[in-house]
Amino acid sequence: MKILLFDIDGTLILSGGAGDRSLTKAFERLYGLQRAMQGIKPAGKTDPAIVREIFVRKLNIEPTDEQIKEVLDVYVECLVDEVKNSKGYRVLPGVHELLEKLDGDRDFLLGLATGNIERGARIKLSRADLWRYFSFGGFGSDSEERDVIVRMAVERGLRLADYDPELVAVIGDTPRDIKAAHDAGVFAVGVATGPYSVDELYNSGAEIAFEDLSDIGDFYKKIKVLSEKWQKTRS
Ligand SMILES: [Mg+2]
Known part of the structure; x- marks a missing residue:
């Protein structure tokens, strides 16, 4: 085998950017942060690592596991529509x-x-x-x-x-x-x-x-x- x-x-x-847009929306909704993904290169990184990077670089927060999970829960909610409607x-x-x-x-x-x-x-x-x-x-x-x-x-x-x-x-x-x-x-x-x-x-x-x-x-x-x-x- x-x-x-x-x-x-x-x-x-x-x-087509659906993942990036969903993470951006999650940070906007939970933290009021705009353009969370700007300047972040996601290729090859894990979802929780990307979320942690945004917390540290954009919000100056060393996030707890609970905070990371909360962002990813909202991310997944947004991802359903973002993937469905993604033109790219x-x-x-x-x-x-x-x-x-x-x-x-x-x-x-x-x-x-x-x-x-x-x-x-x-x-x-x-x-x-x-x-x-x-x-x-x-x-x-x-x-x-x-x-x-x-x-x-x-x-x-x-x-x-x-x-x-x-x-x-x-x-x-x-x-x-x-x-x-x-x-x-x-x-x-x-x-x-x-x-x-x-x-x-x-x-x-x-x-x-x-x-x-x-x-x-x-x-x-x-x-x-x-x-x-x-x-x-x-x-
Ligand atoms: Mg890849």
């Missing part, structure tokens, strides 16, 4: 076809490894009916640290694969995904549909990197090579 752990934003979909929402090239193919292939086990809290992940993926492909994951609601999230996703996947995988790889669009994968002891596959180029993803250590996920044949071929490498390093 090959376990693939997908990031969401910049990897599977772009929400799109599924990235090849994603529908690739997930459909992998889903029908018993060699693969698909999970999520994302900084989104679980409820947010479900809202973002459900608009395009992508949520159903994933049977488990690690989320921003599990931890503020991406490293911990990836480790939890890996552990949950291993349990489902009886601890005998042919490959475990994280697929993500930022160097943060790649570092978290390596820290968790698994391979990293970069995809340049977010803010980083293929070269930048290779330079940050990705075992493989794709421009996008539209060439399913090429994806399968490279995953096969990666899987052979995995089994060689583990035997």
Whole structure:
């Protein structure tokens, strides 16, 4: 069994700013803060880490867990409509076809490894009916640290694969995904549909990197090579 752990934003979909707008609304409603996301770069960061950054940088508050949770509750409320109405929402090239193919292939086990809290992940993926492909994951609601999230996703996947995988790889669009994968002891596959180029993803250590996920044949071929490498390093 090959376990693939997908990031969401910049990897599977772009929400067209729905996440940013929802967080902005949450801070506006709870703290009267305008333009909370201005100057904040969310790529590769977890939802609770982004919320904490806004508290510290914009409000000069070191937030409690309770305060972070309260913001994220309002965020999720806003996210429902923001995702539904987002004009810029799109599924990235090849994603529908690739997930459909992998889903029908018993060699693969698909999970999520994302900084989104679980409820947010479900809202973002459900608009395009992508949520159903994933049977488990690690989320921003599990931890503020991406490293911990990836480790939890890996552990949950291993349990489902009886601890005998042919490959475990994280697929993500930022160097943060790649570092978290390596820290968790698994391979990293970069995809340049977010803010980083293929070269930048290779330079940050990705075992493989794709421009996008539209060439399913090429994806399968490279995953096969990666899987052979995995089994060689583990035997
Ligand atoms: Mg991402």
